[in-house]
Amino acid sequence: MTKLERVLVVDDEQDIQAIAKLSLERVGGLETLICSSGREAIDKVQVFAPNIILLDVMMPGLDGPATLSILKEKGLVTNIPVVFFTAKVLDKEIEELHSCGAFDVISKPFDPMKLPSILEDIWRRSQ
Amino acid sequence: MNPKNSSVNKILNESAKLNKLAPVSKAVFARLTRIAQDTLNVPIAFISLVQEGREYIQYYSGPDIPQFLSSFDSFSRTILENNILEVNDTESDVRLTDYPAIKNHSYIRSYSAIPLIGQNQRRLGFFWVLNKSPRVLLANERELLDFLAESISSEVQTSLSLEVQSNEQRLLSILEGTNIGTWEWNVQTGDTVFNERWAEIVGYTLSELEPISIDTWMSLAHPDDLEHSGELLNKHFSGELEFYDCKARMRHKNGSWIWVHDRGRVVSRTDDGEPLIVSGTHADITLQMQAKQELESQRLFLENIFNSDVSAFIVINEDGRFTYANNEAIRVLGLQLNDSPKDNEATFDDPRWHITNIDGSEFPNDKLPFAVVSRTKQPVKDIKHAIRWPDGEWKALSVNGAPLLNAFGETEYVFAVRDITQQVLLEEALRESEAQFRSLVDNMPGVTYRCRYDEEWTMLYLSDKVDPLSGYPASDFIQNKVRSYDSVIHPDDKKMASIAVEKAIEEHTDWLIEYRVLHRDGSVQWAKEKGRPVYDKNGDVEHLDGFILNVTDDKSNRIELENQLSAFKALNDISSIAGTETLERLNLALALGSSYLGLELGIVSQIQESEYKVVAFTAPENAELKNGQTFALSNTYCDITLNANDVITIDEMKSSEYRGHPCYQSFTLESYIGVPLYVEGKRFGTLSFSSTTSRENSFRETEKQFIRLMARWVSTTLELKNQQATLERSEQRLRGLFELSPIGIALNDYETGAFVDLNAALLLSTGYTRDEFISLSYWDVTPREYEAEEFKQLKMLDTTSRYGPFEKEYIRKDGSRYPVCLHGMLVEDNSGRKLIWSIIEDISERKRNDEIKNQFVSTVSHELRTPISSITGSLQLLLGGATGELPKSAVEMIAIALKNSSRLSLLIDDILDLEKLLAGRIEWSIETLSVHSLFKDIIERNEPFAKRHNVTLSVEDIDPALEIDVDAQRFEQVITNLLSNAVKFSSSGDIVTLNAKKEELGVRISIIDRGEGIPEEFHPRVFEKFAQANASNTRKTGGTGLGLSICKEIVEQLGGTIDFESNPGGTVFNITFPYRNKTLGENNG
Helix, strand or coil, X not given: CCXXXXXXXXXXXXXXXXXXXXXXXXXXXXXXXXXXXXXXXXXXXXXXXXXXXEEECCCXXXXXXXXXXXXXXXXXXXXXXXXXXXCCCCHHHHHHHHHCCCCEEEECCCCCCCHXXXXXXXXXHHC | CCCCCHHHHHHHHHHHHHCCCXXXXXXXXXXXXXXXXXXXXXCEEEEEEEECCEEXXXXXXXXXXXXXXXXXXXXXXXXXXXXXXXXXXXXXXXXXXXXXXXXXXXXXXXXXXXXXXXXXXXXXXXXXXXXXXXXXXXXXXXXXXXXXXXXXXXXXXXXXXXXXXXXXXXXXXXXXXXXXXXXXXXXCCCEEEECHHXXXXXCCCHHHHCCCEHHHHHHHECHHHHHHHHHHHHHHHCCXXXXXXXXXXXXXXXXXXXXXXXXXXXXXXXXXXXXXXXXEEEEXXXXXXXXXXXXXHHHHHHHHHHCCCCCEEEEEECCCEEEEECHHHHHHHCCCCCCCHHXXXXXXXXXXXXXXXXXXXXXXXXXXXXXXXXXXXXXXXXXXXXXXXXXXXXXXXXXXXXXXXXXXXXXXXXXXXXXXXXXXXXXXXXXXXXXXXXXXXXXXXXXXXXXXXXXXXXXXXXXXCHHHHHCXXXXXXXXXXXXXXXXXXXXXXXXXXXXXXXXXXXXXXXXXEEEEEEXXXXXXXXXXXXXXXXXXXXXXXXXXXXXXXXXXXXXXXXXXXXXXXXXXXXXXXXXXXXXXXXXXXXXXXXXXXXHHHCCCEEEXXXXXXXXXXXXXXXXXXXCXXXXXXXXXXXXXXXXXXXXXXXXXXXXXXXXXXXXXXXXXXXXXXXXXXXXXXXXXXXXXXXXXXXXXXXXXXXXXXXXXXHHHHHHHHHHHHHHHHHHHHHHHHHHHHHHHHHHHCCCEEEEEECCCCCEEEECHHHHHHHCCCHHHHHHCCHHHXXXXXXXXXXXXXXXXXXXXXXXXXXEEEEECCCCCEEEEEEEEEEEECCCCCEEEEEXXXXXXXXXXHHHHHHHHHHHHHHHHHHHHHHXXXXXXXXXXXXXXXXXXXXXXXXHXXXXXXXXXXXXXHHHHHHHHHHHCCCCCCEEEEXXXXXXXXXXXXXXXXXXXXXXXXXXXXXXXXXXXXXXXXXXXHHHHXXXXXXXXXCCCCCEEEEEEEECCCEEEEEEEECXXXXXHHHHHHCCCCCCCCCCCHHHHHCCCCCHHHXXXXXXXXXXXXXXXXXXXXXXXXXXXXXXXXXXXXXXXX
16 A cells, blocks of 8 residues: 555544545545444444544544444454544543554644645554 | 205205105205296296195295295295196285285295195195296196196105105004004904004904904904994094094903003095094003002992991091091081082081080080090090080080091091980980989878888888878887887777788788778878788798878768769669659658658648648658648748758757757757759749758768759659649640541551541541441551552651651441541650551542543533634635635635634633643743734734724834743733733723833733723632623623633743723723743743
């Protein structure tokens, strides 16, 4: 794999979904799949086979860390970097997110014009 | 040659002395000069030859011209080179400017000199022709002259060789006649010629040494001498030395080293001037050198002896002058003699020193060693005298001397001088110590004696010190003249003394006894005697020697010491009384004191005004005395004690000044000792002991000291009793506080961990009753997971006697837990039991608050950031062209929207930063910035917001040079916050003013609005977190209630202050930033 092609975005906020989709597809030219919940992501990840997963932390039902834990348990993300997407900014919280196995953390608000290149960087680092 | 030419002859005779040419030459010279005269038609022709660098006329032909001959030197000096010299006219020739004798010569006007050249281009001389008139030689004339000169040269050369040969022969015959060897060495080729004698000197024949070269010499010469020889040779070659002159060793054929003396010189040189032939002589000087060396070694040997510094040697001549002194002599005499004795001015009676007898008395001059030896011509021995210098230094000397005839037949005097100063000083010191010893014996305090071993101790010798011991003079006892020594010994001690002496005699040892001596004045003196028997040849006792010391004072001191010891024991017993009631302890102490002092009645009294109350006592059984019993103070001896304010003793009342005292009248107490008592610095009463009998011995100092010390003990005991009462009261007070404390307090046993005591607050938190709690073990209330932490705290307690504060949980009676913060300390109770006091604070409430706060921060963060993320994200996509091209005006508007949403986002971050601010974890970036430009940016960014509220932002005139040291982002955050508040609370159409002024302490910034003002009751809470004057405002103004808290926190952390003034007509917020705010920034990097 030489190029980042597919991104799976998991977020319950419709606004964010729209912005992320627009950003990744239009600005970054990436194939993007939006999932509204952790459960949906678990179901679809194998079929979509993303290069990278952008996972919101605060979601009703399965939150980000819980989703990641299941993804790992099922061996669905063995070679896929999972990046948390969060509005939490306390140092302690960021630390916790790293410790539950995220490859990186992107904090909200984010600049959608730059998001594709940020993901590109992260993906490259993961290789 | 004209024999009449007398002046010429004279000169020629001189030359002849120098150079003896063969007689044949003269005829040749005559012929050749004549040819020149005739052919060239010149009046004078002559030949000069070089001798030792000068020209001498060798042959002359012509008239006798005195002026010429006398000026010949001038003529010869005009010749500068080995070339022909031709002077055509002496008067006009410039070369002769410096030769007036030639220039003005009356006879000669022109001349020529042709050099005569011999072998090796060596110039031999000149051939001269002289004219009376100026003349220029023709070419053929010059040729003729050259030819003639060549002929003369050849003749001279031949003649000289013959001369040299004959000289050589002559010299050789002379050398052969001596024992001197000769040598010739060609420096360039190394060829060497030795004569037979040369070889003989080194024990060889010449043929044995063949082939001979310079190496022959090199191989025989001593290696150590080669270098020196080479140096000398080079010096000679270079002209520094006229001769090569060297003494060196050579190996003789028989293996021994011989000394030779070589002398030589360069006899010819190469054309380049390098030495060619060197020749010289070779003499055997071995014997001469041996003699010299022997002499030298003898001299060294003698010098070593003289300078060995063992003895001083001096030699004095007939005049009394020192001609020799070795090092030791120089030291002893304190003189520095010159190397040459002849230069010495020092004489035997040098005025620089003073000769005396050793004891300092005058020493007669005619008895001086020099005077005696020079007068008698006889040796002297051990003449002792001292030599003294003006600076006070002196030496004692012992001198031996003798006359001596020296090598020149002169009489000299040799002296050996011994420094005996140390010896003299030692003798003197010995004498002094003897004298001291004698005086010591005389001054000894004891009696020394020698007596017979008989009934009376008959004294043979007795020192005077017996007088102070017995009151009788020593003479009384000698030979029992008036009385025997036995008569003054106390009758009770006589037997003991005889037995001790008898035993010592039997055992051949010393005796040491103590006995009493009856003094003449009736007193008894104590004597201590140490003695020993002296036996005769038969082993019988001859006499007894001994020493008696008066130890009366020691003896009474010893009694006093015993007294002190028993006082000490009594005091010790008293202070050891423990554990009983105060009264009982006092009674016991009084009994002990009474026993020690031998006084049957002892009382501790309390005195208030004139009343004397018995506090404790000891008394005979029949005495009618009770605790608490009172007397009139004036009826007790204690009034005397109190008046004196010190220890009072009465040995015998009936004979004392107090015999009229009412106490004596009533109780007939004969003896008394009393001391005032002080308790806590105040007079309390007295401690006294008394008896109905009078004292056998007066009260001693020890007894007074005893009662003082006992009084102090009584005072302490009474003070302790008071303190206990105080302590009990204090304990009650503390118990009240303990029970009322809102914070839990517990007392645990250190060893078992069991609860010993606890207060109501702790019971309330846990839900247990006191009895239930006391029965609990430590781990009933503390969860086991805290065991490790508990252990750590316990360790801290062991090392520092304190622990905590630390947080853990307690288990309530119902099983639930609550958080507590503990700290405490280790104490010991009276019985030595270790206890832990713990303060146990219930921190449930505090924890709850923290939780709420954290929850809030997290929630605010998420809830605010999510919508802002959507807003800014959308705007960024629009502006970034992700949705297609936008009209220019739309781009501008979206940019403003984006800028402000970003600012809001930043603001939220800052709200969250409040946490960091309060925790002091903010990183500052302090810069010196222009207020004017800061304001410009701030106004620009806040303008849209103000416009929405229809409020105008105005900046008053600000000095463009005004600067402040702040963190730009935080500064903007503060000002924006205050501006936005001001705008929000302004009415539509109002103006909000921003102002900055330079003040003494810093820059003061004011934000002024004309709103309705802050309600006065809210003033105190303006800067509190989450405080808003009116809760409904939250919705109306959209504030979080954190703004002003953040502002205050930022301003204060930047070192500034913030305050406000408000009334219904408006509000002014003032911020003052101090100058130089850099330190904060530097510290935070």
